[in-house]
Amino acid sequence: MSLVHAVDTPVRQKPLTAAMLRGLSTRSDRQGAMRTLSHYAAIAVTGSLIWLVSSRVGVVWALPLILVQGFLVAFLFMAVHETAHKTAFKSRAFNILVGYVSGFIIALPYDYYCLFHWEHHRHTQDPDKDPELIVGPKPRTETQLAIAYSGLRQLAGRVVLMLGHALTGKVTVPWVPENKRAAVVREARCYVAGYALLLIASAAFHTALLLWIWVLPLLLGQLFLRPYLYAEHTGCDSTRSAFENTRTTYTTAFMHWFAWNMPYHVEHHAYPSVPFHALPRLNRIVDGDIVHRGAGYVAVTRETRAWFRARFGRA
Numbered sequence: 001m002s003l004v005h006a007v008d009t010p011v012r013q014k015p016l017t018a019a020m021l022r023g024l025s026t027r028s029d030r031q032g033a034m035r036t037l038s039h040y041a042a043i044a045v046t047g048s049l050i051w052l053v054s055s056r057v058g059v060v061w062a063l064p065l066i067l068v069q070g071f072l073v074a075f076l077f078m079a080v081h082e083t084a085h086k087t088a089f090k091s092r093a094f095n096i097l098v099g100y101v102s103g104f105i106i107a108l109p110y111d112y113y114c115l116f117h118w119e120h121h122r123h124t125q126d127p128d129k130d131p132e133l134i135v136g137p138k139p140r141t142e143t144q145l146a147i148a149y150s151g152l153r154q155l156a157g158r159v160v161l162m163l164g165h166a167l168t169g170k171v172t173v174p175w176v177p178e179n180k181r182a183a184v185v186r187e188a189r190c191y192v193a194g195y196a197l198l199l200i201a202s203a204a205f206h207t208a209l210l211l212w213i214w215v216l217p218l219l220l221g222q223l224f225l226r227p228y229l230y231a232e233h234t235g236c237d238s239t240r241s242a243f244e245n246t247r248t249t250y251t252t253a254f255m256h257w258f259a260w261n262m263p264y265h266v267e268h269h270a271y272p273s274v275p276f277h278a279l280p281r282l283n284r285i286v287d288g289d290i291v292h293r294g295a296g297y298v299a300v301t302r303e304t305r306a307w308f309r310a311r312f313g314r315a
Contacts (some may be wrong), residue, residue, distance in 0.1 A: 002247045011049075016285065021271060024278045031277040032089035034311030035260060036079060036098055042258075043072045047213035054212055071258070073214065074151075074221025076102040078260040085276035088260075104191055105160050108217060111187045112176065119175040121272060123237045125245040130298035132233070133177050140312055145305065149230070151222025165190040230263045231300040235307040236292045248283070255284055266290045 016024075040296040042082035046069045053062040082088040096110075103110035116131050123129035137153055139145040147153055165171055165188035172182040202210055237244040256263055264279040267286060275280050294300035 014109045016271065016282075020285070021273070022265055024271070024282055025273040025275070026278070027087055027090040027275050028277065029090045029094060031081075031275070032094060032098075033255075033278065036088070039076065039079065039186050039258060041074070043069065043076075044136070046072060050213050051209060059212055060120060062212065066212060067220055069135070069213060069217035070221030071224045073105065073217045074225040076106050077108065078115065078258070078262055080108055080110060080113055081117065082260050082276050083274070084117050085272055085275075087273070096177065104194060105214070107155065107162065107191075107195075109162055109165075109181075109184070109187045109191055112118070112165075112184050115176050115180060124242070124269060125233060125236060127238070131144045131173075138311075139308055144293075145279070145308055147304070149223075149226055149301075151226030152219065154226065155219070160190060162188045165189075179275065203309070227304070228259065228297060230304045231294055231297060232262075234304040237275075242266055243286075243289050244291050247270075247292035247294050248290050249297060251294075251296055255297070263294075266292070 020059045020121060021118050046065055050062045050065045053059075053065060058092065061304045079088065080099055083095040083102070086092060088098060089095050099110040099114075103113060119129070120142075125133070127133050135154075135157065137144065137148040161173075161267055169185050171184050173242060192283040195278050202208070231247055231249050233246055236247055239245050243266055245267045246266045247261045251263050260276040261279040262268060262276070264283050267279050267282045269284065271282060294303070
């Protein structure tokens with residue numbers, strides 16, 4: 001499912017003209033390939049280093065590399081997100097291929113996520129309709145808050161949901177329409193079968209390699225991904241305007257690269273037809289209209305944690 005059209009274009013003082021939007025919305029196979037290949041190459045190189053270090057001097061010495069791998073693997077979520085919009089590549093087939101492969105790696109079924117994310121764009125910050133708010137944790141204590149920021153609860157939740165779809169053949173979440181439920185079940189079963197085959201192969205070859213270069217990094221990587229994701233909307237207004245219900249965070253070039261420019265999140269929500277590589281140009285046009293502006297992820301994480309804490313004890 002494509003998200004290439006803005007759901008609710010906000011009323012702005014300096015509206016983007018149709019010609020400007022068309023120019024910004026040009027998708028590129030070259031840009032998509034550069035971002036995808038560099039991201040996967042970084043994962044491959046770091047994974048190879050983990051294998052070399054762990055096999056020669058022990059896995060303990062590879063822990064710093066495993067943390068780096070965790071960031072890289074977890075942030076494949078951004079590849080899934082961009083391909084869900086069908087804006088990572090000009091080619092629809094490339095979008096779908098990269099979406100499925102990246103989704104498999106991070107245990108996030110691609111077709112299911114497309115439906116989930118479509119509803120998020122339609123109902124951003126609506127507590128009754130936005131799936132991110134419906135499934136998101138509502139911490140009431142410091143312990144619950146720490147668990148929420150670890151990202152492990154969210155990862156476990158989507159794995160359990162995927163297993164439920166695969167084993168029961170039933171889909172009950174409201175953001176998956178009736179005519180899409182069979183496809184979501186088939187997808188979940190394909191993913192689960194793939195994981196089972198990899199587990200069997202690892203046991204047959206008596207190797208824990210996938211544990212060190214994939215599974216453990218995916219778990220640890222949630223420590224980086226979850227604060228990033230909370231920065232997108234937490235503490236923003238419950239309105240229909242993307243310029244009010246979403247936050248753009250100004251951060252480093254490194255972060256922009258591996259997050260596929262999604263720190264420009266107001267821009268993305270206001271004009272989802274604009275691909276990742278054009279978001280910096282869009283930011284220069286609409287920057288003055290952005291209400292929620294983050295000065296780096298350390299500062300924004302302090303803000304979002306304070307926002308959650310302020311709601312401790314509320315019904």
